[in-house]
Amino acid sequence: xxVNLLDFDAEGLAGFCMEIGEKxxxxxxxxxxxxxxxxxxxxxxxxxxxVLREKLATTAVVEPPRVISDHIAAxxxxxxxxxxxxxxxxxxxxxxxxxxGTLCISSQVGCALACTFCSTGKQGFxxxxxxxxxxxxxxxxxxxxxxxxxxxxxLEPESPVNKREVIRSPGRSRIISNVVFMGMGEPLAxxxxxxxxxxxxxxxxxxxLSRRRVTVSTSGLVPAMDRLRERCPVAxxxxxxxxxxxxxxxxxxxxxxxxxxxxxxxxxxYLQSAPRDFITFEYVMLDGVxxxxxHARELVQLVQDTxxxxxxxxxxxxxxxxxxxSSPEAVRIFRDVLMQAGLVTTVRKTRGDDIAAACGQLAGQxxxxxxxxxxxxxxxxxxxR
Ligand code: SAH
Ligand code: SF4
Numbered sequence: 132x133x134v135n136l137l138d139f140d141a142e143g144l145a146g147f148c149m150e151i152g153e154k155x156x157x158x159x160x161x162x163x164x165x166x167x168x169x170x171x172x173x174x175x176x177x178x179x180x181x182v183l184r185e186k187l188a189t190t191a192v193v194e195p196p197r198v199i200s201d202h203i204a205a206x207x208x209x210x211x212x213x214x215x216x217x218x219x220x221x222x223x224x225x226x227x228x229x230x231x232g233t234l235c236i237s238s239q240v241g242c243a244l245a246c247t248f249c250s251t252g253k254q255g256f257x258x259x260x261x262x263x264x265x266x267x268x269x270x271x272x273x274x275x276x277x278x279x280x281x282x283x284x285x286l287e288p289e290s291p292v293n294k295r296e297v298i299r300s301p302g303r304s305r306i307i308s309n310v311v312f313m314g315m316g317e318p319l320a321x322x323x324x325x326x327x328x329x330x331x332x333x334x335x336x337x338x339x340l341s342r343r344r345v346t347v348s349t350s351g352l353v354p355a356m357d358r359l360r361e362r363c364p365v366a367x368x369x370x371x372x373x374x375x376x377x378x379x380x381x382x383x384x385x386x387x388x389x390x391x392x393x394x395x396x397x398x399x400x401y402l403q404s405a406p407r408d409f410i411t412f413e414y415v416m417l418d419g420v421x422x423x424x425x426h427a428r429e430l431v432q433l434v435q436d437t438x439x440x441x442x443x444x445x446x447x448x449x450x451x452x453x454x455x456x457s458s459p460e461a462v463r464i465f466r467d468v469l470m471q472a473g474l475v476t477t478v479r480k481t482r483g484d485d486i487a488a489a490c491g492q493l494a495g496q497x498x499x500x501x502x503x504x505x506x507x508x509x510x511x512x513x514x515x516r
Pocket of ligand 2: 242243244245246249250251252253314315316317350370
């Protein structure tokens with residue numbers, strides 16, 4: 132049976148090398164070839180012995196998800212649709228800005244948590260992505276963007292120290308400087324695979340990103356937030372969306388299981404290990420639902436003991452959502468209330484609108500295996516365990 136080497140982090144690759152009778156240090160060479168050079172063809176891995184290359188060709192592959200489509204929006208935002216088999220597709224988005232390049236990736240095919248304003252949630256859940264499918268998004272985007280911008284390795288791959296310098300030099304190879312888990316799915320509901328992919332993102336022999344530049348966004352799976360804190364504390368964004376349980380229960384159904392008080396307590400615990408000294412709260416602005424001045428004031432009270440920043444996200448519409456985007460005026464007033472209370476607040480620019488590449492519009496193609504419409508709230512909670 133062939134194995135996909137994209138499924139392995141450093142530890143996994145070392146185990147694989149042992150299994151095929153190779154020294155563990157080969158894992159480091161493989162990591163560099165696969166993730167730094169974006170090489171999928173073993174015969175090109177010139178510093179590996181020919182016998183090993185031949186052995187790899189018969190036992191392993193480097194296989195990211197296949198790209199089905201590729202769109203660039205007027206503002207430079209780019210969206211790829213990737214096939215993950217059986218008619219399912221996932222999306223990833225690259226957002227270039229003057230000082231950074233952010234890749235927004237998916238963690239599941241669909242999502243079981245059924246937030247009412249979310250296009251992915253509306254589509255139901257099919258399955259978790261594998262490690263190869265998660266890291267494959269970064270692998271693919273990194274390679275594609277680098278090749279297109281004409282950035283080549285200036286140095287021989289055999290000189291790893293120098294090579295790493297090239298990768299690190301800003302503006303040259305670092306096209307993707309930040310990764311956010313804000314595409315399809317709830318990353319903490321696919322914990323093990325996401326954690327292994329995070330290891331690769333942070334590994335100096337792979338992508339070498341710093342913890343503060345990798346953000347996991349969660350709707351609030353409290354036990355998994357604690358596990359992430361222990362295993363791999365990267366930057367954390369929490370989708371709050373409401374200032375009280377009554378409203379959050381409606382918008383983010385997982386709140387019925389992990390209400391706001393427990394969520395904020397988990398945020399406090401997370402902060403003890405976090406690479407940043409604040410939590411980012413995401414707050415989707417829904418016209419007439421959660422965007423009044425009194426909601427803003429309630430929010431200020433709610434988070435008074437939690438070091439945090441706010442990211443207000445104007446709702447991105449999709450067909451039959453039943454919601455409308457808050458007016459720019461309502462967003463501005465809401466932001467001002469938070470700012471006057473001393474909370475750093477940004478309003479997310481709606482990027483890539485013309486190609487439906489904005490948050491919550493990442494629909495992909497999901498063949499719902501759960502027939503959500505017939506499921507009870509209880510079953511949804513069970514699925515989120
Ligand atoms: N499941 C995770 C991460 C993916 S969603 C989470 O919920 O945090 C990334 C962000 O987009 C979340 O804050 C989510 O609430 C927000 N979002 C979902 N649908 C949206 C929509 N239609 N418009 C704007 N933001 C949306
Ligand atoms: Fe899932 Fe996040 Fe969408 Fe909620 S907002 S349904 S958790 S992807």
